[in-house]
Amino acid sequence: MSTIHQLFLQDKQIHNLLQQLQIGTADESLVTGLTGSARPALIHSIFEETNKSIYIVSSNLLQAQKLVDDLSALVGEQFVHYYPAEEFIAANVMISSPELRAQRIATLGHLVNKERGIYIIPAAGMRKMLNAPTDWLGHELQSTVGQEIVIDDWLHMLVEMGYTRSEMVTSPGEFAMRGGILDVYPPYLADPVRIELFDTEVDSIRTFSAEDQRSIEKLQQLTILPATELLIKNSERIILAERLEASLAVSLKKVRKKETQELLIEHIQQDIELLRQGQLPDYIAKYGSLLFEKPHFLGDYFEPNGIVLFDELGRIQEVMEAWEREEQEWFLSMIEEGKMLHDVKPSFSLKEILPMLQQTKLYFALFTRAFGGVKPKKTINFSCKPMQQFHGQIALLQNEIARWQAEKFVVLFTADSEERMKAIQNLMDDYHIQATIGYADAPGIYIVNAALSTGFELPQQRLAVVTDDELFKQQAKKKSRPQQMTNAERIKSYTEIKPGDYVVHVHHGIGKYIGIETLVVNNTHKDYLHVRYREDDKLYVPVDQIELIQRYVPSGEKEPKLHKLGGTEWKKTHTKVSKAVQDIADDLIKLYAKREAEKGFAFSPDSDEQRGFEAAFPYEETEDQLRTIVEVKNDMERERPMDRLVCGDVGYGKTEVAIRAAFKAILDGKQVAFLVPTTILAQQHYETITKRFEDHAINVGLLSRFRSKKQQTETLKGLREGTVDMVIGTHRILSKDVEYQDLGLLVVDEEQRFGVTHKEKIKQLRTNVDVLTLTATPIPRTLHMSMVGVRDLSVIETPPQNRFPVQTYVMEHNGALVREAIEREMARGGQVFYLYNRVEDITRRVEEIQMLVPDARVAYAHGQMTEAKLESVILSFIDGEYDVLVTTTIIETGVDIPNVNTLIVHDADRMGLSQLYQLRGRVGRSNRIAYAYFMYERDKVLTEVAEQRLQAVKEFTELGSGFKIAMRDLSIRGAGNLLGAQQHGFIDSVGFDLYSQMLEEAVEERRTGVKKEDKQEIEVVMHIDAYIPDAYIPDGYQKIQMYKRIKAMERLEDYHEIIDEMQDRFGDLPVETERLMRVARMKVWAVQAGVVSIKEKQQIVSITLSEEGTQQVNGAQIVEESMSYGRAVGFGMEGIQLVITVDYHKCGNHLPFDVVEKMIEIIAGAKKENK
Secondary structure, eight states, X not given: OOHHHXXXXXXXXXXXXXXXXXXXXXXXXXXXXXXXXXHHHHHHHHHHHHOSOEEEEESSHHHHHHHHHHHHHHHOGGGEEEOOOOOOGGGGGSEEOHHHHHHHHHHHXXXXXXXXXXXXXXXXXXXXXXXXXXXXXXXXEEEETTOBOOHHHHHHHHHHTTOEEOSSOOSTTEEEEETXXXXXXXXXXXXXXXXXXXXXXXXXXXXXXXXXXXXXXXXXEEEEOOSSSXXXXXXXHHHHHHHHXXXXXXXXXXXXXXXXXXXXXXXXXXXXXXXXXXXXOTTGGGGGGGGSSSOBOGGGGSXXXXXXXXXXXXXXXXXXXXXXXXXXXXXXXXXXXXXXXXXXXXXXXXXXXXXXXXXXEEXXXXXXXXXXXXXXXXXXXXXXXXXXXXXXXXXXHHHHHXXXXXXXXXXXXXXXXXXXXXXXXXXXXXXXXXXXXXXXXXXXXEEEEOOOSSOEEETTTTEEEEEHHHHSSSOOOOOOOXXXXXOTTOSOOTTOOOTTOEEEETTTEEEEXXXXXEEEETTEEEEEEEEEOGGGOEEEEEGGGGXXXXXXXXXXXXXXXXXXXXXXXXXXXXXXXXXXXXXXXXXXXXXXXXXXXXXXXXXXXXXXXHHHHHHTOSSOOOHXXXXXXXXXXXXXXXXXXXXXXXXXXXXXXXXXXXXXXXXXXXXXXOEEEXXXXXXXXXXXXXXXXXXXXXXXXXXXXXXXTTSOHHXXXXXXXXXXXXXXXXXEESGGGGSTTOOOSSEEEEEEESGGGSOHHHHXXXXXXXXXXXXXXXXXXXXXXXXXXXXXXXXXXXXXXXXXXXXXXXXXXXXXXXXXXXHHHHHHHHHTTXXXXXXXXXXXXXXXXXXXXXXXXXXXXXXXXXXXXXXXXXXXXXXXXXXXXXXXXXXXXXXOSSOOOXXXXXXXXXXXXXXXXXXXXXXHTTSOOSSSOEEEEEEEOOOSXXXXXXXXXXXXXXXXXXXXXXXXXXXXXXXXXXXXXXXXTTHHHHXXXXXXXXXXXXXXXXXXXXXXXXXXXXXXXXXXXXXXXXXXXXXXXXXXXXXXXXXXXXXXXXXXXXXXXXXXXXXXXXXXXXXXXXXXXXXXXXXXXXXXXXXXXXXXXXXXXXXXXXXXXXXXXXHHHHHHHTGGGGGGEEEEEETTEXXXXXXXXXXXXXXXXXXXHHHHHHHHHOXXXXX
């Protein structure tokens, strides 16, 4: 039992309240006065004592999230369930990202199963119209190992529950059926689930990874909840269509305007048609009350004996009233656009909700006041004071402690780990304050383990609680909760080829991939990749040559030209690129050798001061970040000058890496120069860095044109005399008049944005100085590999643990929505980016926004302004002088404005995906939920391209495959920057992947002096069926994937691994596939034995060894071990090569294939002993 809970129980006032709640006489009580963590602490006590579920209604998502955090720490995460409702009135007419939905479904699942817990619900969630709880009970699929199931009913049910069928399950809400294996990915689970059937019986249930499709752990039973919040059975869809039709007739009578009538018919009729065909229209949720016979609300899911708490009743009422007003306006505007019916009641109002709740209600408020329409039956008032922030001011703390001791208080210092508790005790000992760890039943000072976010003082209860945050200035490191859903890497590898893609064949050039086909040649089945070339030439590439083909990825958008089979054009191209690659490789190697030979300054290893400085970083570093920091320091400690490039996305913590390196250099008495591309960035870095260095005696200067002449002169003088330790600035620090006393480290931010002349100057600065370059353009993995050892690269790929994903919406442009989005962001003190890409009428757009939201202060910025004007606008925006910034594609890539948490993109269908990706990264940089709205104009006809773009943008809300492609566009640009522009043409002519491969081989050859020998292909010609039948793996992409794995088999262990994987993913192997595996294993043995070919001709197989193999092999042993096959096996020589034959006619009762396989195994095992 926790200490605070124990103390609460001893208090008469709290004890009475708990007793009344237990017997149910505390209904409609108002509890006032509790501040800070006293509220969660009381809720914890209620939960512990009453044995009932608690439902907490809070005013908005932010407040709810705070409660979730506080209560999870007190009660344990397994009891706290969160229902993050959409706080957006129009949320049901757009496509929104899946994270919140998944969490709501999981919580509904807990509610339906009547699990006791604490449920936290933002007020918006109470207004929603829902299915009856009984509908949910019918829509759960349960299965246990050994149970019989009717698979067709299951598949039907999954579709009704909102799952979509796909070839391969990679994202939440999908299912796939292959043979006897059913894969399902419930959106609220971290991993998808695989159910393997033996006929109709469940043979096993296991979770598997969405990335490599391999099983993770076994489960005994499984419950699958729906993937959607609205459950509408097929039979109900027909009834719903009739209801809509009746309402449409009513609305048509009420509407006067002819055009509105036409719009109504157009929109609503389309939905009615879809429903009749048994499909659900996209935005079905907007029909609210019409969806159900009798609509229910969340309260119908609560246990009748539960307790409903309203956290800050006054706030909830205000929020709800504002909502109801807005909803009314929105509703009318929807009717005018012909997208809504008069009969629809979109949601419940607070006045309706309160009487519908039969449970005991408790209201929390800070002060007693009149609440419209709610009359509490009794008021329980606590006097409670928030704890002051001591922040290490010990004298203040001693005064307070003296006062508490005089009044016989129990004083609790709380910390959430043993080491923090020790730290508090040491502090107390230093000041001779008597404090014991652990609580004893008497007034005094105690240190206890409790996770509270803020302290409080209850004078009547004689209790004071101080958290370690209030005691010490430094914020405890934010321990990040890993997010339940990781989506970044869930996307199938982007090098996959799908029908219709351009591919490049090493010997034949660029063609178009048509698909995978099984052909019968000489009575045996084999799979081929079908590629079309110019003039409809067909090329069938056998799957065992799969590595000769790669997806063709250009660096631009243009369609490539197909080559002609057997033409000379490709040969020329290939030779030309090859020569260019050899040249680059030479340059790289020369550069590398030169750098190795240079001498610089070797910095000393980390000191205690360095470690202390690093520990003061308020966030948790990601693994990549830590690895990069170590790499940078190792470079600095070596004698040769550092030249390291750190790549990482915006906001991935590159600056911190640079700051630590700078600190290390300054400790060794060297100066640091930090070069940035723009004034604004210089300003931001200056502020960040001075803040990080404030506890250390380090003098940081800034050179940019925001500095007065006087300030600049001082900084220059300081640099010359060595009093300034670090200077941050734009290319101004490259000017002639900047001299350093002892420069030790140069940091270059966003190198690709400096011009050639600047780069030359940087080169002069960097002789013998350690250089650290930061860039945000991602660099492709393949290229990274080929550059290893030539240029030192560190890549930071894991994003920092940001608390919230960006909630993304895609919708038609609508003034009311823009207004709501902007007002909502202003209400929480944030700012908005409004992206509008046409300079000519940007001012008109600004006026429109001004009219929509009269209170907002709107500024605009675009690339045609003078630089100075642009900078002043952005700076005043950063300083919070404006609420909305209307801008053309965001001017500054590196600018960090943490206060901007809403992004509105006008005409999103005209933007490239990679742009959208970068834009989306501009919001959600702080720890509150961020919103991105992608709007498009309702065009009568969307062009096909725009249609595809939009589809991609919608997928993009789920971080789908479009996201990967965007990453790819960006990374190819990154590659161009790294290699120089003249290489672009070469990259285009052979495609990116082949180019990287050629470069890697060339560099490797220079470094080792050995030319990469083409691996000896062992020729296997046997007339047997060895392939993967369509019935086993129907999906072309997965089939190619498996062929690639089999082709790459190099060790005997791989044989079992691949078979395990295939059984795991697709069920038992058919005979043909097993044979394919055995042939692959024969090749592994053949390589070991030096066999060059295995050929079948007129029913005789000849196994030929190479000269070397012939000398190595122990002939006698082979003869001896093959005795059991009698005359089937023959021996001969071809020149100096041994040939072993197997005659099918003489195999007797042995299967010929088995004999050949066994012989190859025998040959592999028969090596001569080296004398």
